[in-house]
Amino acid sequence: MNKAHFLFLLIPFFFISCAKKNDNLPRKATGKINTISVIIDDQLWNGEIGDSIRNKFASPVIGLPQEEPLFTINQYPVKLMEGFMTDSRTIIVVKKEEKNQFVIKKNQYASPQNVFHISGKTSSGILKIIEKNAPKIIQTIKETEIVESQRINGQSLLNPQTIANKFHISLKVPSGYLYVLQDTSFIWLKKEIVSGNSSLLIYQVPISSIKKDPNSVANIVKMRDSIGDLYIRGTELDTHMITEEGYAPYLFKVKLNGKETYETKGTWELKNDFMSGPFINYAIVDKQHDRILVLEGFCYSPSKEERDLMHELESIIKSIIVLK
Structure with missing residues (x-):
């Protein structure tokens, strides 16, 4: 058998082998950010079980000026648990069966994916x-959605060394963001x-700027209001960004x-003006560099929903790596 015939015989086996390998690869999960597919029969969905699911997973997002659901829920009957529904990144399957059970299956039909089975x-x-x-x-859904946002956002054309040199951090900033203002530590x-x-x-303040409880919230408000007075100003005289005075922000202690x-969520407003919107502020206690490193995201979108805009900002902030 000459070489030409031998190669000709090998080619079909090569493509069959590749096809089999591709068949074993998980499908790519799809769907909008912060969206859940709930697989449950209409009888259960229209009763107290459906009410419980809506109360838990479509409750209002804290820190937004107007009510928006934590997740967008799409409901499908169990008989439709085939085809494109199984490509969803987050699926909750609820059934009446002989056994009380809760199981999480990772990447059951696609990847990345969480399928929560409740029976x-x-x-x-x-x-x-x-x-x-x-x-x-x-918590599991939120963590997956943050990672997915970081993946799909893409990398900015901004020079990452500018941020690295100024603050000793790396940050995944997506395309579309541009420098508006730079100062020594801002x-x-x-x-x-x-x-x-x-x-x-992104800015840094002395490590003593935030005192321990019960003064943490007051110190963070004072800190961000002073930054707003210095840098975030409106077009009219004596207008600058402050923490909205009518509502106390939410404060959580987390690890980043x-x-x-210190994670703070609330709403900002432009003093002596009508502009306002939500903010999320992370004040990192960085003892290595003897500072409080602050990353804050805020948006202004009066005619549109703001949940997913804030989610994008949170995903950028949570990509942070403090360099040694």
């Missing part, structure tokens, strides 16, 4: 499982959108890049 003998059994496991489900990035704009602030961090 029970009775409605009360299912409700107990939802009540017990809702916080874990929400950077303002902004992205223009159809309905307004999204902004990201392994460091103790």
Whole structure:
């Protein structure tokens, strides 16, 4: 057998082998950010089980000026648990079965994907499982959506060394953001959108700027209001960004890049003006560099929903790596 015939015989086997390998690869998960496919029969969806799911997973997002759901929910009957529904990044399957059970399956039909299986003998059994496991489900979905946002956002054309040199950090800033203002220890990035704009602030203050409880919230408000007075001003005289005075911000203690961090969510307003919107502020206690490193995202989009804009800003901030 000559070489030509031998190669000719090999080619079909090569393509068959590749096809089999591709068949084994998981499908790519699809869907909009912060969207859940709930697979549940109409009878359960229209009763107290459906009410519980809506109350848990479509509750209002904290820190937004107007009510928006935590997740967008699309409901489908169990018989439709085929085809494009299984490509969703987040799926909750609720059934009445002989066993009370809660199972999380990673990448069951596509990747990246979380499929949450909830089953029970009775409605009360299912409700107990939802009540017990809702916080874990929400946390898992949020973490997956942050990672997915970081993946799809793309890399900015901005020179990353500018941020690295000034603050000793790396940050995944997506395309569309441009430098608005730079100072010795302050950077303002902004992205223009159809309905307004999204902004990201990076700055640092002395490590003593934030005292321990019960003064943490007051110190953070004072800190961000002073930054607003210095840098974030309106077009009219004596207009600058402040924390909205009518509502106390929400404060949480979290870990960011392994460091103790104060997470603050609330609304901002332009003093002596009518502009306002939501903000999310992360004050990182960076003992290594003897500072409080602050990353804040805020947006102005009065005619559009702001949940996903704030989610994008949160995903940028959570990509931070503090360099040694």
